[in-house]
Amino acid sequence: MRDALCLWMRHETRPNEQRAALAPEDARRLVERGVLLTVEESAQRVFPVHQYAAAGCEIVPRGSWVSHCPAETYVLGLKELPDEPALLRHRHIFFGHAYKGQAGARPLLRRFEAGGGVLLDLESLVDVDGHRLAAFGHGAGYAGAALAVLHRRGLLTSPLASASRNALDATLRLAPAGESLTAVVIGAYGRGGRGACDALRTAGVEASRWNSTETRTLDRDALLAHDILVNAIGTDHPVAPFLTRADLDDPRRRLSVIGDVTCDVGSDLNALPVYDRPTDWEHPVERLRRRPRPLDVIAIDNLPSLLPAESSRAFSADLWPLLLTLREGSPVWERCLHAFRRAVGSLDGG
Template sequence: MPDTLCLWLRHETRPNEHRAALVPADARRLVEAGIRLTVEESTQRVFPVHEYASVGCQIAPQNSWPSRCPAQGYVLGLKELPDLPARLRPRHIFFGHAYKGQTGAEALLRRFEAGGGVLLDLESLVDADGRRLAAFGHWAGYAGASLAVLHRRGRLVAPLARLSRPELDERLRCSVAGESLTAVVIGAHGRSGRGACEALRTAGVEPSRWNSAETRCLDRDALLAHDILVNAIGTSVPVGPFLTEEDLYDPRRRLSVIGDVTCDVGSRLNALPIHDRATDWEHPVERLCRRPTALDVIALDNLPSLLPAEASRAFSAELWPLLLELREDSPVWERCLNAFRRAAGSLTDE
């Protein structure tokens, strides 16, 4: 390890990605600990760059990491990298979504292979028991359930725009006269599930909370009898489908909105194979069928960006102490590295 640890917080190139892996207050903590922290300018990050400069960070132009990040540094981000450079180096920390057979996973791993770089995937930042140590789950669940409720009430406005929690909560509390909504959250005990339940309660909807006991012998009739389904499971092994094509056309179906927070589309872990692509901020809702009644799905894979300030602060609070351990041979980061090595080692020769 170099004497001075170099971290480079990159600009997020994905449209509508307003979050930051590190917020200015926690960036200060790292700078005070002796870490050299460079922050790229960004036209969309919820925290202005001058707030990072004021706590001692160096500032660089956006998207300058390919040419300016030190060879022994770490490029820190959240969502996917731009298509170039084709050869990736040095070391990157972000949500790579590359270990479950997702679309584009092999191409990303081959870019690291070509450049000799390393991916320390934030999804693999876990303790010895496999529990995630830094995650956006709570706010993903909160945003996903909120959008489902707003859509069910006919009050979801597209394209989506980022909000503060007070703004979103004000919208959730505006219920429809005479309304009696029912909702089920699958994976209710996890981070995302707890966030979803909190949002539903804010909206005046007391959810049914399902977990592994309820899905082990799934009661589809009971599931279809709800107005809203929020899928918030976290799993590393395939599970049986919660809904099938046949269920969509069941004449008894009351279910009209699915909030797919987990959004494992394109993966063998997808528990909702009735849809196969994510939605986006311009078109957040996809109609799955019209009969016997309309059934829609919301499947955004960057839900916490709807509440970027709250989500970033919560995530950064969990991440910054772990970044201090990059100075040492930490078991936490060693597990991340080993996960990357296993995935890269599984690539076949072209």
């Protein structure tokens, strides 16, 4: 077993992050194929740790990757790393959000550069055409559109809490008598957009589906005539803003809720530069305008964790076969490595 692939799934430090990169059933599939899989204890993870133990994983205390994880092991997670250690020496697999100029990107890359470690960013896990191979897009779109509808109906309460898909669907179906809401989904044919359209359909809300054709020559009057905007666009290059601050003051504006699933705030890729910080589970809604009618934005960067079990299982099903190729010089992981090296190489003394 000396040459076995070694993976270490860490505890997520974000308080409301209940998802897991690997579901127990897929952990078992990896173990059965000779992978040495270590799983940290985590009271908040949606899957109890005993299910991983039953799958043949070694169970260790939370956070122990810092001091006990061997250098040749891949550390697997989803969201951000803790602030310590300052020097990152391991090979990490998670959503680093470090290549689009996001807040905190440069310090994170500096930590890898200083420690000699590597980030295999799950955002860069793509095929030769740039399509994501493992993503939470559908869950993010579904949850983002669902929150927008519930807020528009006055049914959204805070702080938010995770739920099952069945429970969320039951709430979405509680449409007021005589309601006539319309929504526009931008990026409607990607993973996130399809998820958003599924949620709107469940809620009984009519959805306009826009993609690159509609946004290339965007009809802002048509956009502002909808009640809800869900932004689920995926892009690796800057695009013209879908909304500007001046649009928010348009007296003809019917739009009252923005659900920004993409949530690229702070990045040059942000297509909705009308707000300057994401929202969160404690305060999911930010009021942007009171006149000519209220306009609110919901921009939460871990939306799929609102449906932690379903979204984790869907993501894990995509990821586990790819993990098996980590030591084979797979082009998929080579692209991740190339993206990391390019990002580190672009760092300057600032």
